[in-house]
Amino acid sequence: MIDSTRFLSTAARSYQESAIRKTGALASRVPDLISFAAGSPSPEMFPWDALASITGDLLARRDGNVLQYGATRGYRPLIEQIIAHVDAKGIRTTAEAIVVTTGSQQGLDLVGRVLIDPGDVVLVELPTYSGAIAAFHNLQAALVGVPQDGDGIDVNALAEILRSVAAEGRRCRFVYVTPNFQNPSGRHDLLILEDDPYGSLYFEDTADVDQTRPIKADDEQGRVVYLGSLSKTLVPGLRVAWAIAPPAIVERVELAKQAADLCSGVFDQRIAHLALGRGVVSSLAPRLRAHYMDKRNVMEGALAELLPGRVRWQQPRGGFFIWMELVGNISDRVLFDRAVDHKVSFVVGSAFFVNGEGHRFARLSFSAPSQDRIREGVKRLAAAFTKDAAQ
Amino acid sequence: MIDSTRFLSTAARSYQESAIRKTGALASRVPDLISFAAGSPSPEMFPWDALASITGDLLARRDGNVLQYGATRGYRPLIEQIIAHVDAKGIRTTAEAIVVTTGSQQGLDLVGRVLIDPGDVVLVELPTYSGAIAAFHNLQAALVGVPQDGDGIDVNALAEILRSVAAEGRRCRFVYVTPNFQNPSGRHDLLILEDDPYGSLYFEDTADVDQTRPIKADDEQGRVVYLGSLSKTLVPGLRVAWAIAPPAIVERVELAKQAADLCSGVFDQRIAHLALGRGVVSSLAPRLRAHYMDKRNVMEGALAELLPGRVRWQQPRGGFFIWMELVGNISDRVLFDRAVDHKVSFVVGSAFFVNGEGHRFARLSFSAPSQDRIREGVKRLAAAFTKDAAQ
Numbered sequence: 051m052i053d054s055t056r057f058l059s060t061a062a063r064s065y066q067e068s069a070i071r072k073t074g075a076l077a078s079r080v081p082d083l084i085s086f087a088a089g090s091p092s093p094e095m096f097p098w099d100a101l102a103s104i105t106g107d108l109l110a111r112r113d114g115n116v117l118q119y120g121a122t123r124g125y126r127p128l129i130e131q132i133i134a135h136v137d138a139k140g141i142r143t144t145a146e147a148i149v150v151t152t153g154s155q156q157g158l159d160l161v162g163r164v165l166i167d168p169g170d171v172v173l174v175e176l177p178t179y180s181g182a183i184a185a186f187h188n189l190q191a192a193l194v195g196v197p198q199d200g201d202g203i204d205v206n207a208l209a210e211i212l213r214s215v216a217a218e219g220r221r222c223r224f225v226y227v228t229p230n231f232q233n234p235s236g237r238h239d240l241l242i243l244e245d246d247p248y249g250s251l252y253f254e255d256t257a258d259v260d261q262t263r264p265i266k267a268d269d270e271q272g273r274v275v276y277l278g279s280l281s282k283t284l285v286p287g288l289r290v291a292w293a294i295a296p297p298a299i300v301e302r303v304e305l306a307k308q309a310a311d312l313c314s315g316v317f318d319q320r321i322a323h324l325a326l327g328r329g330v331v332s333s334l335a336p337r338l339r340a341h342y343m344d345k346r347n348v349m350e351g352a353l354a355e356l357l358p359g360r361v362r363w364q365q366p367r368g369g370f371f372i373w374m375e376l377v378g379n380i381s382d383r384v385l386f387d388r389a390v391d392h393k394v395s396f397v398v399g400s401a402f403f404v405n406g407e408g409h410r411f412a413r414l415s416f417s418a419p420s421q422d423r424i425r426e427g428v429k430r431l432a433a434a435f436t437k438d439a440a441q
Numbered sequence: 442m443i444d445s446t447r448f449l450s451t452a453a454r455s456y457q458e459s460a461i462r463k464t465g466a467l468a469s470r471v472p473d474l475i476s477f478a479a480g481s482p483s484p485e486m487f488p489w490d491a492l493a494s495i496t497g498d499l500l501a502r503r504d505g506n507v508l509q510y511g512a513t514r515g516y517r518p519l520i521e522q523i524i525a526h527v528d529a530k531g532i533r534t535t536a537e538a539i540v541v542t543t544g545s546q547q548g549l550d551l552v553g554r555v556l557i558d559p560g561d562v563v564l565v566e567l568p569t570y571s572g573a574i575a576a577f578h579n580l581q582a583a584l585v586g587v588p589q590d591g592d593g594i595d596v597n598a599l600a601e602i603l604r605s606v607a608a609e610g611r612r613c614r615f616v617y618v619t620p621n622f623q624n625p626s627g628r629h630d631l632l633i634l635e636d637d638p639y640g641s642l643y644f645e646d647t648a649d650v651d652q653t654r655p656i657k658a659d660d661e662q663g664r665v666v667y668l669g670s671l672s673k674t675l676v677p678g679l680r681v682a683w684a685i686a687p688p689a690i691v692e693r694v695e696l697a698k699q700a701a702d703l704c705s706g707v708f709d710q711r712i713a714h715l716a717l718g719r720g721v722v723s724s725l726a727p728r729l730r731a732h733y734m735d736k737r738n739v740m741e742g743a744l745a746e747l748l749p750g751r752v753r754w755q756q757p758r759g760g761f762f763i764w765m766e767l768v769g770n771i772s773d774r775v776l777f778d779r780a781v782d783h784k785v786s787f788v789v790g791s792a793f794f795v796n797g798e799g800h801r802f803a804r805l806s807f808s809a810p811s812q813d814r815i816r817e818g819v820k821r822l823a824a825a826f827t828k829d830a831a832q
Contacts, residue, residue: 052663052664058555059555059557065696066696067699068700071513071699071703075512094505096505101508105497109489109493109496114487118678121465122462155700155703156701158700159702163452163453164453165448165453167452170450181699184700185701187700223448241448271443272442281510285508286508287708289704289705295445296443298446298449299445299449302449305457305579306453306456306579308575309459309546309549309576311543311546311547311550311680312462312544312572314680315680315709316678317676317678318708318709
């Protein structure tokens with residue numbers, strides 16, 4: 051056999067494995083592992099009956115278009131549903147501005163391909179989503195982190211960073227933000243890539259729909275590319291998400307997508323279309339908010355009880371995660387190795403930082419495990435904090 | 442609104458629309474159009490009952506993994522089925538060499554990303570699949586065409602081209618071939634990307650399974666990257682395909698895929714797994730061969746009857762297309778415009794050539810229209826050949 055590695059492209063030689071996905075692979079090697087790693091939604095909440103009824107209806111009609119190749123932009127009636135769906139978040143848009151993607155991850159990749167030349171600077175939050183780091187890194191972007199303050203990205207730090215990027219003669223076309231309460235483009239000639247998978251999953255004890263208003267809702271200049279998804283609010287196994295962007299950008303994303311996968315799964319899109327149309331997604335949302343808030347409460351309770359003084363965190367107002375700060379001298383990686391010995395996993399904080407920091411943090415996901423498993427997992431984590439407990 | 446085109450990457454500025462997809466969009470604008478354009482499979486042959494039974498069973502089990510995120514490599518039991526499926530074609534492989542892709546188009550894109558640096562030469566057949574042209578073009582490859590002889594790629598011409606590529610100091614890592622009866626790597630240090638979506642769809646009057654043996658089946662050196670798909674042999678609306686490659690290449694494809702879409706649709710993969718496991722794909726194959734052979738015969742009969750002396754073609758021994766040569770002075774584009782006036786479409790031959798040639802050809806697909814529509818479409822095409830008939 052020849053050594054085929056010599057045929058690899060420059061970009062491929064520098065690909066890095068996503069820490070989340072790598073941690074996810076542990077599950078098959080460690081029996082009885084409790085995973086606080088992946089942002090997987092709770093299978094307890096999957097709407098089995100509604101989906102069985104939808105797929106049954108779709109296949110009973112024997113309409114060939116349900117299983118045929120489809121338009122690269124996406125199934126038009128689904129796009130109409132998406133327009134209505136995001137209207138509830140304050141985003142007014144039209145079909146010309148939308149392309150359906152194979153998950154939001156494809157949105158990150160395609161928008162990255164359309165905007166990034168190798169060597170370009172891409173600004174990201176500290177911390178940021180590790181799947182975005184992987185997508186932009188694979189496109190040979192230079193990732194530069196922007197600190198966050200209480201409201202989101204620190205706009206003064208952003209201005210300072212942009213000045214130094216410009217002084218070095220480098221180019222920055224966009225800043226990538228996950229839900230955020232500031233519009234960082236303000237006085238800069240930048241696009242914003244806004245990734246909002248958890249927008250509907252706020253917790254009603256501390257947040258409301260107004261606090262999840264996307265930046266895109268106030269995008270009067272056409273500077274915001276917005277990514278939405280059904281992965282967290284319906285199911286992730288149907289890969290249905292969307293990008294909303296200025297039409298000139300969407301046209302290029304469409305061409306990139308033609309060559310990348312022709313079209314997203316048509317059967318998936320038809321199921322998503324009916325799930326939106328029959329109110330499955332909208333009626334599920336309040337139940338998901340309550341479900342995940344309960345799980346957050348269970349995890350917070352267990353952390354407070356079992357790890358007093360060892361960890362600190364800000365109460366999450368939505369989503370799937372507790373962003374946990376490690377008090378004292380332990381690093382994320384040391385804790386991770388010990389945790390796996392105790393059959394519990396999480397994602398190391400440093401996976402979300404592009405500047406080598408983050409080792410005092412761990413991201414714990416409370417979304418997928420049951421409440422009992424969350425308590426048991428935190429118990430194991432507490433044991434992992436005590437060195438000799440590993441014996 | 443700002444002009445967002447100034448943010449586009451160099452690659453995005455040069456994206457070209459696929460001729461096939463562009464032609465496909467005509468269908469929504471021209472009522473009663475008969476399309477000989479897209480390589481869409483026949484909806485008459487979709488196995489509705491089997492798929493309804495499979496999706497019903499999958500959702501009745503309430504196994505959360507059916508609708509959850511999945512492994513980037515693909516659903517492991519599906520990969521085992523793929524190993525058995527390609528074994529029947531003579532390909533001996535293992536799970537380490539396989540990655541499931543969101544259609545073969547994604548295989549083209551991901552393999553391209555892993556092998557192509559901007560400016561690299563990629564060799565393709567004359568003619569070749571236009572979706573591959575788009576994928577490699579978007580990655581900024583320099584596409585160079587290799588003529589074909591009766592058996593496939595002209596190996597002498599290939600050697601000559603490789604000499605001149607090397608003399609110019611340019612690099613070529615692979616040659617892209619669609620089903621072919623020659624192994625063009627022979628004496629060259631090249632990889633082969635073999636794209637085989639139609640392998641099972643040979644016509645039993647003129648071909649047999651031995652004549653569709655892939656190059657990959659004799660790949661003792663680990664030089665062949667093989668793409669297979671269920672789009673033509675089950676349904677394309679489930680985006681399930683696979684790449685089989687040396688493990689060092691597959692590892693990089695997996696990393697590219699992590700950042701490109703995390704995983705292919707899990708529900709789609711579970712359906713495909715059961716369709717393979719329950720024998721739906723294998724029992725459908727002989728019926729598809731007969732179905733498409735009948736349609737080929739109808740199209741050939743109509744062409745011979747209605748366009749004598751105007752067109753020439755070699756009888757296809759499998760697949761979905763007649764590659765039609767235009768006799769006389771008419772070009773593919775002129776004929777195309779007239780054909781659309783007569784409510785019939787095809788893909789211009791030049792879309793499949795990377796060297797500006799191909800204007801004496803048209804690709805006619807007989808796969809999707811019914812036999813009656815094929816006859817009616819050829820009738821319209823015959824009218825389009827006569828100038829004044831356009832009135």
